[in-house]
Amino acid sequence: MRPRTLSGRYARTAYLFLLPAILFFAAFFYLPIGNVVATGFRTGPQADQWTGLGNYTQALADPAVQHSFLVTVVFAVLVVIGSIVLGLALAMAIDQPLKGRVAFRVLLLVPYLTSVAIVGLLWRNILDPELGVLNRVLGAAGLPEQQWLNTAPLLTIAAVTLWQSVGYTMVLFLAGLQGIPETYHEAAKIDGADAWRRFWRITLPLLAPTTLFVSVMAVISGLQAFGQAYIITNGGPGDATDLSVFHIFNVAFRSRDFGYSSAQSVLLLIVIVAFTLVQLRAGRRGEVQY
Amino acid sequence: MRKALLYLLLGLASLVTVVPLLYMLSLSLQTEAETLSANAVLVPETPQWGNYAELFTRAPFGNFIVNSLVVASAITLAHLVFDPLVGYAFAKFRFPLRNTLFVALLATLMVPFFVRMIPLYVLMANMGWLNTYQGLITPFLMDAFGIFLMRQFIQPIPDDLISAARIDGASELRIYWSVILPQTRPALAVLGLFTFVFQWNEFLWPLVATTTPEMRTIPVGLTLFNQEYFTLWHLTAAGSVILFVPTAVLFILTQRYFVRGIALTGLK
Amino acid sequence: MSPQLSRRDLLRLAGAAAAVPVLSSCAGAPSAPSAAPGTFTVYWNAGHDYQAYRAVIAEFEQANKVKVNLQKYQWPDLRTRLLADFASGTVPDLVEEPGGWVQEFAISGNARSLQDYVDRDGQAMGFPSDWQPVTVERNSYQGKVYGVQLHLTCNTLLYNKTMLADAGVEVPTTWEEFLDAARKLTKDGVYGVALNQDHTYVWPWLVQAGVTPYDPKTGEIMAPMADAVEALQFQADLIHKHKVAPVPVSSTDYSGPQKLFSARRAAMILTGPWDLEPIRKTSPDLDLGVAPPLKHKVQATQAAGVSMFVPAKAARPDLSWDFIKRITTLQVELAATKETGMLMPRVSWAELPDVRSKEAIKVFADALPEARDSSQQVRLTGQLGKWEEQLKVMYQQVLIQNQPAAEALRKFAETAGGFLK
Numbered sequence: 001m002r003p004r005t006l007s008g009r010y011a012r013t014a015y016l017f018l019l020p021a022i023l024f025f026a027a028f029f030y031l032p033i034g035n036v037v038a039t040g041f042r043t044g045p046q047a048d049q050w051t052g053l054g055n056y057t058q059a060l061a062d063p064a065v066q067h068s069f070l071v072t073v074v075f076a077v078l079v080v081i082g083s084i085v086l087g088l089a090l091a092m093a094i095d096q097p098l099k100g101r102v103a104f105r106v107l108l109l110v111p112y113l114t115s116v117a118i119v120g121l122l123w124r125n126i127l128d129p130e131l132g133v134l135n136r137v138l139g140a141a142g143l144p145e146q147q148w149l150n151t152a153p154l155l156t157i158a159a160v161t162l163w164q165s166v167g168y169t170m171v172l173f174l175a176g177l178q179g180i181p182e183t184y185h186e187a188a189k190i191d192g193a194d195a196w197r198r199f200w201r202i203t204l205p206l207l208a209p210t211t212l213f214v215s216v217m218a219v220i221s222g223l224q225a226f227g228q229a230y231i232i233t234n235g236g237p238g239d240a241t242d243l244s245v246f247h248i249f250n251v252a253f254r255s256r257d258f259g260y261s262s263a264q265s266v267l268l269l270i271v272i273v274a275f276t277l278v279q280l281r282a283g284r285r286g287e288v289q290y
Numbered sequence: 291m292r293k294a295l296l297y298l299l300l301g302l303a304s305l306v307t308v309v310p311l312l313y314m315l316s317l318s319l320q321t322e323a324e325t326l327s328a329n330a331v332l333v334p335e336t337p338q339w340g341n342y343a344e345l346f347t348r349a350p351f352g353n354f355i356v357n358s359l360v361v362a363s364a365i366t367l368a369h370l371v372f373d374p375l376v377g378y379a380f381a382k383f384r385f386p387l388r389n390t391l392f393v394a395l396l397a398t399l400m401v402p403f404f405v406r407m408i409p410l411y412v413l414m415a416n417m418g419w420l421n422t423y424q425g426l427i428t429p430f431l432m433d434a435f436g437i438f439l440m441r442q443f444i445q446p447i448p449d450d451l452i453s454a455a456r457i458d459g460a461s462e463l464r465i466y467w468s469v470i471l472p473q474t475r476p477a478l479a480v481l482g483l484f485t486f487v488f489q490w491n492e493f494l495w496p497l498v499a500t501t502t503p504e505m506r507t508i509p510v511g512l513t514l515f516n517q518e519y520f521t522l523w524h525l526t527a528a529g530s531v532i533l534f535v536p537t538a539v540l541f542i543l544t545q546r547y548f549v550r551g552i553a554l555t556g557l558k
Numbered sequence: 559m560s561p562q563l564s565r566r567d568l569l570r571l572a573g574a575a576a577a578v579p580v581l582s583s584c585a586g587a588p589s590a591p592s593a594a595p596g597t598f599t600v601y602w603n604a605g606h607d608y609q610a611y612r613a614v615i616a617e618f619e620q621a622n623k624v625k626v627n628l629q630k631y632q633w634p635d636l637r638t639r640l641l642a643d644f645a646s647g648t649v650p651d652l653v654e655e656p657g658g659w660v661q662e663f664a665i666s667g668n669a670r671s672l673q674d675y676v677d678r679d680g681q682a683m684g685f686p687s688d689w690q691p692v693t694v695e696r697n698s699y700q701g702k703v704y705g706v707q708l709h710l711t712c713n714t715l716l717y718n719k720t721m722l723a724d725a726g727v728e729v730p731t732t733w734e735e736f737l738d739a740a741r742k743l744t745k746d747g748v749y750g751v752a753l754n755q756d757h758t759y760v761w762p763w764l765v766q767a768g769v770t771p772y773d774p775k776t777g778e779i780m781a782p783m784a785d786a787v788e789a790l791q792f793q794a795d796l797i798h799k800h801k802v803a804p805v806p807v808s809s810t811d812y813s814g815p816q817k818l819f820s821a822r823r824a825a826m827i828l829t830g831p832w833d834l835e836p837i838r839k840t841s842p843d844l845d846l847g848v849a850p851p852l853k854h855k856v857q858a859t860q861a862a863g864v865s866m867f868v869p870a871k872a873a874r875p876d877l878s879w880d881f882i883k884r885i886t887t888l889q890v891e892l893a894a895t896k897e898t899g900m901l902m903p904r905v906s907w908a909e910l911p912d913v914r915s916k917e918a919i920k921v922f923a924d925a926l927p928e929a930r931d932s933s934q935q936v937r938l939t940g941q942l943g944k945w946e947e948q949l950k951v952m953y954q955q956v957l958i959q960n961q962p963a964a965e966a967l968r969k970f971a972e973t974a975g976g977f978l979k
Contacts (some may be wrong), residue, residue, distance in 0.1 A: 108300075414648070
């Protein structure tokens with residue numbers, strides 16, 4: 001049957017374009033996610049006994065779950081703020097007419113091309129207070145040695161995360177900066193605005209969409225960080241770096257409590273969606289139209 | 291003066307990003323004793339190029355490379371086919387449930403992969419696709435990030451271009467193929483690079499979905515160089531360097547498009 | 559001007575959609591071999607691929623006309639893999655496990671009881687009579703055998719003979735002597751001792767202090783508590799009060815103390831036979847001494863080591879059992895020991911002249927009868943995962959973060975009491 005109206009025809013075309021995606025996401029995302037939601041209501045090593053909301057009430061009252069959530073939020077805040085401040089600073093530096101800027105761009109982005117696992121192994125090796133190469137270098141230079149993995153573990157894995165991703169953020173900001181027409185800055189210069197004012201009045205507002213994109217992506221990936229704890233700290237010392245997703249992974253694969261881990265994943269999903277929606281709304285309001 | 295400061299800042303930042311990777315290169319050229327030593331060695335006494343050869347004698351490392359290349363390239367190709375098509379539909383068509391579908395799509399970014407892994411594994415086992423290329427590839431044929439990215443790129447393309455083509459009598463697929471796609475070439479370079487890098491480094495799925503050493507990909511194969519209580523660092527590092535080379539080459543080839551590509555994004 | 563897709567467009571679209579999977583399946587991917595009748599799949603630790611076992615596998619392949627697919631993993635990866643297998647029902651024929659999984663999977667119904675085979679062949683192969691009793695107990699559930707121990711290890715004291723002689727220190731046998739020795743040995747950038755960041759290294763101390771981790775009859779945890787506090791505080795004091803040991807760093811790696819020892823930056827470490835080979839490799843000229851476990855209230859240590867089990871859904875348990883029999887003969891045990899220095903579970907192995915003649919291995923072998931499996935009672939409740947997680951946190955809070963042991967242990971017992979009921 002052919003749709004009568006033009007808009008009906010366009011809708012049909014759109015759905016035809018979407019068809020492969022709808023089938024694909026149904027089979028490989030929504031079906032498994034539905035399975036996870038269903039598992040969240042069950043318990044036991046085979047996750048085959050019905051427990052209703054038991055896993056959810058348990059999770060909400062579990063101090064370890066609360067603690068890991070707190071750790072994760074602190075980690076995500078560090079990563080989001082770090083990505084924006086460092087990424088923007090580097091982007092503004094590299095946006096200047098410098099020789100060798102392409103080389104800098106490549107060098108700064110290079111860590112992003114390696115896997116989190118290898119970055120983790122590498123930094124664990126470097127930072128080890130007794131065996132690592134960093135203290136060897138610091139000692140040779142007459143500087144005090146570090147014990148960051150023990151004294152500031154969460155900050156340290158956040159820093160390693162930034163080390164890997166800051167080049168990526170920088171490139172996004174750089175793209176945003178290049179999209180700002182030069183005329184705005186020139187007009188402001190004629191009006192006598194100094195560099196600092198131009199940054200706050202022109203650059204930052206016009207970069208709002210980029211900033212929003214960077215922060216949304218950073219929040220999503222920050223709240224889902226896993227490899228850093230899995231590879232570098234094993235969640236320790238104590239439970240200092242027990243990130244939520246790492247915690248859930250352990251509940252699932254070390255403790256083999258798939259019901260409980262599924263319920264926790266659903267709770268985390270709700271939290272991330274809520275964060276993202278709030279961010280998107282705030283971002284839309286903050287956007288300035290010129 | 292100001293320029294000197296900028297150079298200093300960028301130079302320092304580049305050092306911080308690059309030096310640890312050079313240390314990995316150094317590790318890959320050390321003897322096992324040097325890597326195991328408690329006094330970390332910065333530069334190996336004699337570079338052990340043989341470490342790279344040893345990878346191939348101790349494990350089917352050639353297979354790992356081929357598998358990684360096949361899987362990551364096939365997935366990248368699939369993304370280049372599907373993501374822009376779906377992104378185009380979301381960017382330029384009005385249809386019922388569009389926003390709902392789009393939010394539902396974005397929500398898939400917010401579930402960690404391992405959460406879906408067991409149901410996915412059961413599905414693949416039932417289809418008999420474990421330990422096959424299609425089993426490694428199919429679950430990753432598209433993703434929300436790529437579709438989101440492409441939607442952002444396609445949105446700024448003027449609607450007039452599309453209407454004009456329709457008036458000329460072009461079919462919808464032809465419009466997509468010869469009007470939309472050529473405009474998004476830089477975006478496709480970005481999408482291709484990101485997808486390839488991500489899949490090339492993927493660990494968990496190839497770990498569970500392969501059942502013979504010959505089908506492993508490089509990241510999973512590298513775990514063979516850990517002993518029960520210690521890591522064979524010289525081999526792990528050599529493998530990591532090999533793992534790094536293709537993504538670096540791909541990046542250097544595409545980086546020209548890179549900034550321009552992202553600059554075109556609406557990012558709204 | 560039609561907004562619809564032409565039929566040709568549709569075909570082209572379908573072709574593009576199909577191209578990728580078709581291409582990839584053309585690439586000649588082999589089909590799942592675990593289903594193939596002639597393949598026998600074994601999950602093994604990547605560090606245990608010994609020549610001695612390769613020889614056994616070759617014989618096994620010949621005798622049974624099958625091809626062995628040896629899948630090597632790190633322990634955490636092996637577990638991830640295995641749990642996925644249990645969920646889907648496609649399981650391997652035989653699994654090596656790091657200790658403790660046998661009872662866990664016996665309880666959950668994922669491991670097959672081997673009692674029928676033991677009844678049939680036990681006498682001939684010397685099982686269980688020739689296995690150290692602890693290894694049979696930790697692989698049984700409700701009176702039935704579910705697994706067979708492959709290696710049996712334990713923790714004891716490794717020391718640098720030269721350093722002890724230079725400092726005029728006798729080899730310590732008690733905690734007091736140990737602390738005294740560590741103090742005298744700590745100087746010039748050398749630590750008297752290096753402790754491990756991994757919480758399982760707490761067990762020798764706890765069993766030496768006479769602590770029972772969990773008593774299912776009374777529900778008591780870490781009793782007597784005062785002794786458990788003493789044991790933990792003793793370790794923390796080595797690091798933070800006496801400063802004779804470095805602060806460990808939390809990670810998934812256990813090799814820190816061994817590396818310091820190999821580099822002559824620690825004079826003593828408490829560890830198992832797995833560290834012998836790396837020490838020999840990195841410092842062949844280090845004069846290594848191995849001493850019996852320390853004594854406090856009792857002389858004891860922690861039993862560890864890997865076992866093998868057969869998944870409940872494994873298709874050919876007869877073959878799996880044949881594999882187990884072949885790889886646990888005394889000759890194979892001896893060959894593996896000669897190759898790697900690994901310790902073995904047979905009582906008769908510990909009496910072999912080849913074992914008695916090697917000083918390092920002999921001390922370990924003599925300690926095996928004193929080795930206990932500390933987590934067994936917790937394991938049988940099915941709550942080992944949560945227990946281990948809490949224990950790790952508590953251990954690191956005391957050793958690394960220097961929290962008072964009494965408070966940390968009280969919190970631990972309270973939490974554990976909640977889920978062990």
